[in-house]
Amino acid sequence: MFYEPKDGHGLAKNPFNSLVVPRPIGWITTVDQAGNVNLAPYSFFNGVAYNPPTVMFSAGASRIEGTDGRKDSLRNALETGEFVHNFATWDTREAMNQTSADLGPDQDEMALAGLTPIASTLVKPPRVKESPIQFECKVVQSVELPNTKGEHLYTVVFGEVVGIHIADDLIMDNGQIDIGKLHPIARMGYQDYSEVTDDTVFTMERPGFHPYT
Numbered sequence: 001m002f003y004e005p006k007d008g009h010g011l012a013k014n015p016f017n018s019l020v021v022p023r024p025i026g027w028i029t030t031v032d033q034a035g036n037v038n039l040a041p042y043s044f045f046n047g048v049a050y051n052p053p054t055v056m057f058s059a060g061a062s063r064i065e066g067t068d069g070r071k072d073s074l075r076n077a078l079e080t081g082e083f084v085h086n087f088a089t090w091d092t093r094e095a096m097n098q099t100s101a102d103l104g105p106d107q108d109e110m111a112l113a114g115l116t117p118i119a120s121t122l123v124k125p126p127r128v129k130e131s132p133i134q135f136e137c138k139v140v141q142s143v144e145l146p147n148t149k150g151e152h153l154y155t156v157v158f159g160e161v162v163g164i165h166i167a168d169d170l171i172m173d174n175g176q177i178d179i180g181k182l183h184p185i186a187r188m189g190y191q192d193y194s195e196v197t198d199d200t201v202f203t204m205e206r207p208g209f210h211p212y213t
């Protein structure tokens, strides 16, 4: 089939989420100007630069009445210039899902999901203790995405990763990250996810290219 998204897809459910998979999940902590903590998952998330390490997340419009139309993570990141990304793992999957609840700006999803906030080193938003890897990020740019209807429903936030925490037990004797122990989860389409385990990882040497030192 071929379809132009502006005209609709004709399928029972929009397939787009299933066509860009698997997606890493940015599990984003922010604080508002009063210090209220916010935590939410964003699978329109990725690493976009290696040096300096830079990530992005993309937030759609808020469905909560009485807000300015922006999701809390977006508003907070833009107002304070800071966010933290917490790595979503198999062990944190239920809590991660719970933190996607549509709550008001003054409600703390971290507390709701029974997670433990711990202080960051360089930025105000706290980290999720239960997550074994956290990136402390400073916003470097945001882009409102225009679409063919002239609407700007999504805003992409780029953040330079200024501090990286890695649980020591994930670092193997050879200095590499133990992906099996980390047990990442990723977003698929619909309500589906996938997991990464030791037996689903495979290695391919890239010809004549060894930059990862």
Ligand SMILES: Cc1cc2nc3c(=O)[nH]c(=O)nc-3n(C[C@H](O)[C@H](O)[C@H](O)COP(=O)(O)O)c2cc1C
Pocket: 025, 038, 039, 040, 041, 042, 043, 044, 045, 058, 059, 060, 061, 062, 070, 071, 072, 073, 074, 096, 097, 099, 100, 101, 102, 103, 187
């Ligand atoms: C796994 C997962 C991935 C999500 N990815 C996104 C995303 O990329 N962009 C988005 O706007 N909402 C996404 N959502 C929905 C938000 O998490 C949800 O709207 C949340 O309430 C936003 O919270 P906030 O207003 O506190 O930022 C996702 C939800 C889940 C469960």
